[in-house]
Amino acid sequence: MTFVISLGGSILIPETGKVEVKKVKGLLNFLKEIKEKSVIVVGGGTTARVYINSVKELSKEKRDQIGILATKLNATLVAELGDFSLLHPSEISMKRTLMRLKKLKYAVISGWKPGFSTDYVTSYIAHKLKEDKVINLTQVGGIYTKDPTKYMDARLISRISWEEFLERFNDPWLPGKHVPFDPLAAMLCKKHKMKTYVTNIDGLIKWIKEDEFVGTILY
Numbered sequence: 576m577t578f579v580i581s582l583g584g585s586i587l588i589p590e591t592g593k594v595e596v597k598k599v600k601g602l603l604n605f606l607k608e609i610k611e612k613s614v615i616v617v618g619g620g621t622t623a624r625v626y627i628n629s630v631k632e633l634s635k636e637k638r639d640q641i642g643i644l645a646t647k648l649n650a651t652l653v654a655e656l657g658d659f660s661l662l663h664p665s666e667i668s669m670k671r672t673l674m675r676l677k678k679l680k681y682a683v684i685s686g687w688k689p690g691f692s693t694d695y696v697t698s699y700i701a702h703k704l705k706e707d708k709v710i711n712l713t714q715v716g717g718i719y720t721k722d723p724t725k726y727m728d729a730r731l732i733s734r735i736s737w738e739e740f741l742e743r744f745n746d747p748w749l750p751g752k753h754v755p756f757d758p759l760a761a762m763l764c765k766k767h768k769m770k771t772y773v774t775n776i777d778g779l780i781k782w783i784k785e786d787e788f789v790g791t792i793l794y
């Protein structure tokens with residue numbers, strides 16, 4: 576089994592602008608401790624959003640390219656923090672990335688190409704590695720009825736089918752868009768019958784240690 580993880584960039588670099596080195600190191604050390612093969616795709620976080628939103632006059636493709644650069648910056652930092660191998664599919668191609676992944680035990684991956692998100696990249700890699708699940712780590716640790724950072728009465732959805740998720744959360748793609756899970760990635764998971772487990776770093780560690788999952792299961 577391989578843990579194929581989408582590490583939301585907002586975990587590494589939230590809106591405070593503080594880089595959460597200790598939190599992310601905790602995850603990387605844990606994955607090495609349990610000795611499971613792990614592939615972590617790192618998002619762009621606040622860095623991507625600040626840069627993308629500062630040049631709204633540029634084309635969507637250019638803004639996505641800027642977002643990809645932010646994922647590369649973040650992925651470089653994460654790989655260094657955990658001494659993981661670092662692969663940039665936007666430079667070496669996805670085909671080569673997948674070939675290299677077959678031989679690596681601990682790898683960090685950045686964004687791939689415009690029009691996508693790192694959730695999509697993670698789902699694509701999981702599918703190509705023949706895994707039946709994707710782990711999506713986000714700041715809020717699950718999918719809620721509404722944005723829990725803004726609404727006190729937001730409720731955690733513990734399980735939701737892909738059909739229902741796509742009905743409720745299928746907004747058009749925009750560079751830097753903040754979504755609970757990218758609808759394009761959701762469509763890929765639905766097509767290939769992969770489950771996605773949305774939680775946060777503590778949730779993932781608890782799930783593995785105590786076999787108790789807190790977050791959202793998309794199926």
Ligand code: UTP
Nearest residue numbers: 583584618619620639642686687688693750751
């Ligand atoms: P993500 O949206 O994947 O980052 O990539 P994130 O930090 O994980 O997002 P949150 O915090 O979970 O919401 C950042 C931006 O980089 C571009 C897109 O513009 C995306 O919004 N990007 C990323 C691409 O164009 N292609 C990719 O393959 C990856």
